[in-house]
Amino acid sequence: MNDSLPPLSPNYASTKERVFTEQVEVHGKWPVEFQFRPARGDHRHLLVVFSSVGSKYGFGTMLDQVQCNILRIRDHFDDAASYYVARNMDFSVSDSIQALIQSYVERLRVSRDEVTLLGASKGASAALYYGVKYDYKNIIASTPQYFLGSYSKGHGQLGDAVLGEGQSDENVAIMDAVMPEVLSEETDFDRNIYVISSPGDYQYEAEVEHYLPALKKYENFNFLFVESPTVRRHDEVVRQALPSIWGIIHCLTEGAAPRWGSDLRIGPEAADPEEAADFLAELRGTDTVLAVLTRALFVNGRLEMNGHAFLPGVSREGVKEETKRLVLEKAGGPGGGAVVFPLESTKEIRLYRDYWDGYFAEYATGGFKLQEDFSLASLPRGNYTVSVAVGSEDEGIERRTQLVSRAAIDRRQCLGDSEILVRGGKKSLRILKRDIIGDDSGGLVYALAKSWSRDRKVHAEGVLFQPGRNADKISHGSYYLVLKGRNECFSFPLETKKNATAARSHRNDEDFGNYDWGYFSTPGREGVDVSHLPGGRYVLYVSFSAGGALFTTKAGKVTLPKQR
Numbered sequence: 299m300n301d302s303l304p305p306l307s308p309n310y311a312s313t314k315e316r317v318f319t320e321q322v323e324v325h326g327k328w329p330v331e332f333q334f335r336p337a338r339g340d341h342r343h344l345l346v347v348f349s350s351v352g353s354k355y356g357f358g359t360m361l362d363q364v365q366c367n368i369l370r371i372r373d374h375f376d377d378a379a380s381y382y383v384a385r386n387m388d389f390s391v392s393d394s395i396q397a398l399i400q401s402y403v404e405r406l407r408v409s410r411d412e413v414t415l416l417g418a419s420k421g422a423s424a425a426l427y428y429g430v431k432y433d434y435k436n437i438i439a440s441t442p443q444y445f446l447g448s449y450s451k452g453h454g455q456l457g458d459a460v461l462g463e464g465q466s467d468e469n470v471a472i473m474d475a476v477m478p479e480v481l482s483e484e485t486d487f488d489r490n491i492y493v494i495s496s497p498g499d500y501q502y503e504a505e506v507e508h509y510l511p512a513l514k515k516y517e518n519f520n521f522l523f524v525e526s527p528t529v530r531r532h533d534e535v536v537r538q539a540l541p542s543i544w545g546i547i548h549c550l551t552e553g554a555a556p557r558w559g560s561d562l563r564i565g566p567e568a569a570d571p572e573e574a575a576d577f578l579a580e581l582r583g584t585d586t587v588l589a590v591l592t593r594a595l596f597v598n599g600r601l602e603m604n605g606h607a608f609l610p611g612v613s614r615e616g617v618k619e620e621t622k623r624l625v626l627e628k629a630g631g632p633g634g635g636a637v638v639f640p641l642e643s644t645k646e647i648r649l650y651r652d653y654w655d656g657y658f659a660e661y662a663t664g665g666f667k668l669q670e671d672f673s674l675a676s677l678p679r680g681n682y683t684v685s686v687a688v689g690s691e692d693e694g695i696e697r698r699t700q701l702v703s704r705a706a707i708d709r710r711q712c713l714g715d716s717e718i719l720v721r722g723g724k725k726s727l728r729i730l731k732r733d734i735i736g737d738d739s740g741g742l743v744y745a746l747a748k749s750w751s752r753d754r755k756v757h758a759e760g761v762l763f764q765p766g767r768n769a770d771k772i773s774h775g776s777y778y779l780v781l782k783g784r785n786e787c788f789s790f791p792l793e794t795k796k797n798a799t800a801a802r803s804h805r806n807d808e809d810f811g812n813y814d815w816g817y818f819s820t821p822g823r824e825g826v827d828v829s830h831l832p833g834g835r836y837v838l839y840v841s842f843s844a845g846g847a848l849f850t851t852k853a854g855k856v857t858l859p860k861q862r
Contacts, residue, residue, distance in 0.1 A: 318355075318370070325397035327390045331372040332398065341365040343551040344406055344413045346399055346428075348382055348421030349373055350533075351456065356421050360540065366551040369402050371395060373420070378459035381446055382424035383476055386462045387469055396432050411435045414550045418536045419443065420456075422493075423477065426509070429489065431480050436550045438543065440494040440536045441501055444508040447473030481512040490518045490555040492546050494539045498529035510560070520558045525565040527658040528651045537651070539564065574657040575614065581655065582611030587697040588653065588664075589686035590704065591727060594720050596711035601674060601718065606649060607641070607686045608664035609695060618690045622666050625698065626682035626729055637677060641666040641686070674718055677731055684727040701727045710843050712778040715787035717843060734780055734789045736841055736848030741765065743804045743816070744851045749838070751856045755825030756781070758792075758853050761800050762842050763816030769801070770812035775844030777818035779826060781836040781856065790826040792818045792840070818842075833860030 318333040333355050337343075343366035349356035355370040375385045385391045403413060414436035417425035422442035429437035443449045447470035450456040461469040491513055495506040513519045524539045536543065542564055549556050593604040607622050622643060628635030644665035650658055666686070689696040702724055709720040712734055719730040746760040758779055763769045777792035797817035805813055818840060820826050838853040 318368070323398055323401070324394075325401070326394040327388075328375050328385075328394035330394055330398045331374050333368075333370040333372075334402070335368045337367045338365045341367075341551065342406065342408055342412060343367065343553070344369060344402060344408050345547065345551055346371065346413065346415045346425075346434075348415070348417035348424035348428075350417070350419040350421050351379070351454065353421075356417060360544075361547075363544075364547055364551065367402070367406055367408075369399065371398065373424075379420075379456055381420060381450065381456065381460050381473075383427060383446060384460055384473065386459070387472070392427070392431075396428065399428070399432070412553075414438065414547070416547065417442075419532065426491075427477065427480055429491070430484055433486065435489055436555070437489065437491045438494075438546055438550070439492070440539060440543065441496075441499055441506060441532060442493065442509065443501065444477050444505045445474045446476050447471060449505070477509075478512075481509075484512075484515075487516045489516050490520075490550065491516050492520045492522065492556075494522045494524065494535060494543065496524035496526070496529040496535045496538070498524075498526070499532045499535050501532050514560050518555060518557055519560050520556065520562060521560045522558070523561070523563045525563055525568075527569075528654065530650075531647070534648070534651070569657050575612075577657050578612040578659055579614045580611070582609060582613050582693075584611070585697065586610055587686075587688050587699045589688070589699050589701045591701055591707065591722075592703075594703075594707050594709050596709060596718075599711060599713065601672065601709075601711070601720065602668060603720075604644070604665065604667045605701070606646065606652075606661075606664050607666045607688055607701075608649075608661050609688050609690060609697065610653070610655065610659070612659050613690075613693055615692075617660075617662075618692045620663070621689045621691070623687040624668070624701075625685045625687055626677070627685065628680050628682055635678075635680065637682070638687075639672060640669060642669050674729075674731065675713060679716060679731045679733065682729045682731075684722070684729055700725075703727060710776040712780075712789035712791055712841075714789060717778070717789075717841070717848060719843075732848065734778060734787065734841055734848075734850075735782065735839060736843075736850045738850055738852075742842070742849055742851060743813075744840075745800075745804055746840075746853055747800065749854055750825070751858075752825075754827065754829040754858070756828050756838070756856055757820045757823065757825035758838065758840060759795075759817070759819035759823060760840075760853075761797070761804050761817055762840060762851065763801065763813045764842070764844070764847075764849065765806065765809055765813075766811060767844060768812050769816035770814060772796070772815055774815055775842055778841040778843070779820065779853075780839040780841055780850070781828065781831065782839060783832070783834050783836045786832065788828070788831055789841075790820075793821050795819050828858060831858055833858050 316338050318335045345368045347356040347370040373379045380391045413434045415425040415429045416438045418440040422439035425439045450460040451465050457465045495502045529538050589607040591605040595602050622641035624639045626637045643663045646665040649661035649664045684701045687698040706723045717734050744762050749758040779790045781788045795817040796815050798814040801813040801816045835857045840853045841850040
């Protein structure tokens with residue numbers, strides 16, 4: 299046997315991963331951007347997906363469970379949208395897109411009966427356009443537009459991108475005629491077409507209804523009319539109808555075409571008004587309150603928090619105004635160190651869907667945010683549990699509950715001589731304020747690469763990580779530059795940088811940890827502005843905050859000239 303080793307070959311498992319890969323191919327005049335994911339197992343059907351306005355690739359993660367080949371095409375030509383039909387009135391876009399689809403039909407060796415076109419809104423119009431014009435058998439279209447020119451005119455990026463600069467009435471008329479002309483030229487009515495709409499969407503009467511006379515000519519045309527109080531806007535149709543859309547996709551891509559007819563109404567029966575009023579009034583009287591954090595972010599050193607907070611249910615007398623307060627409470631319970639801040643109510647447009655409980659309740663002002671003048675500067679140091687109090691003066695109700703977050707939250711920021719942490723998740727939320735100078739641990743790896751002070755700016759950069767705690771991504775921890783004087787202490791956020799060369803040179807050979815992001819620097823390496831600090835001598839520190847720990851190491855000394 300030859301003792302020499304063969305060269306490494308590509309690993310077949312790696313080359314055959316069933317995941318979306320983003321690609322660009324030039325077909326005809328236009329490069330076409332798309333994603334493709336091969337079928338999982340013996341599911342040879344091809345699902346072609348067109349995106350809606352504001353969506354890069356249609357339906358996002360909603361298609362994860364679909365087993366067949368998926369081709370998702372982006373509407374992006376010369377840096378703008380085309381409705382998948384015309385870019386600046388150049389209709390050759392559709393030829394390029396069709397050529398891409400046809401190329402995958404040939405690569406996968408599928409027939410016209412084994413291709414399904416899917417889209418919502420703008421993408422739904424595209425699904426109908428390509429299905430009819432280029433002869434594909436299966437079409438799923440949720441809330442398609444009919445008058446492409448009128449809809450594009452003045453509609454954000456679509457206007458100039460599709461109709462050309464000035465968006466002339468002549469071009470509007472040409473684009474408005476696209477769908478009527480494609481449908482009028484149809485000769486093959488052997489298609490499976492599924493259109494989804496809702497009376498809650500204004501576009502049903504303005505757009506979708508105009509399709510129906512032509513579409514009813516098809517042998518298997520199915521019109522699903524979504525009736526639900528949760529559909530009040532155009533983009534909510536596809537969300538409410540998603541289970542039905544999933545069902546259609548799975549059936550078509552497995553070779554089975556449902557036949558429901560042109561008047562299928564989906565959704566539960568309308569609720570009895572008296573039953574609904576009784577239920578919501580009883581819920582209002584129940585000892586419960588809702589408080590969910592949806593966003594926490596430090597912006598220019600200031601904590602911004604947004605979320606949902608309201609009293610569930612509706613009073614018999616109708617919607618009542620609510621007041622909201624943020625409560626930070628130290629150990630020991632109410633009265634033992636609680637600090638209260640007023641919250642501002644905000645308008646929300648979809649809480650009736652997010653917190654549906656049997657009957658429709660809008661909760662139109664059920665959001666909250668911290669007021670503009672909110673500051674934690676005067677908050678005493680300590681570990682605080684966070685709750686929200688919601689009250690209705692008219693009803694004599696005042697309730698309080700712990701603030702929670704559906705996603706894990708970990709936000710950190712320096713503030714003068716302190717660090718502020720906002721941490722929590724599904725069970726509780728805490729705010730911690732602690733000294734910006736932490737432990738000087740001998741176990742840290744620290745190597746100052748560069749530091750200087752000039753023109754009232756201070757710069758420092760270098761390696762700082764804790765062995766055993768991976769620094770493999772930018773969010774692994776936070777770094778701060780601290781200037782401690784005789785009487786005052788100031789701190790500034792540092793950037794986390796990826797510097798694999800520097801970090802690995804300080805890693806133990808027997809350590810398999812990844813510390814490539816264990817590098818700090820002042821933003822842009824231009825130094826932090828300390829012109830507002832009093833003149834004098836300062837000790838320079840770098841603090842590293844990760845998990846529940848705060849580590850600090852000395853980085854030298856700096857003398858700032860006195861202000862004139």
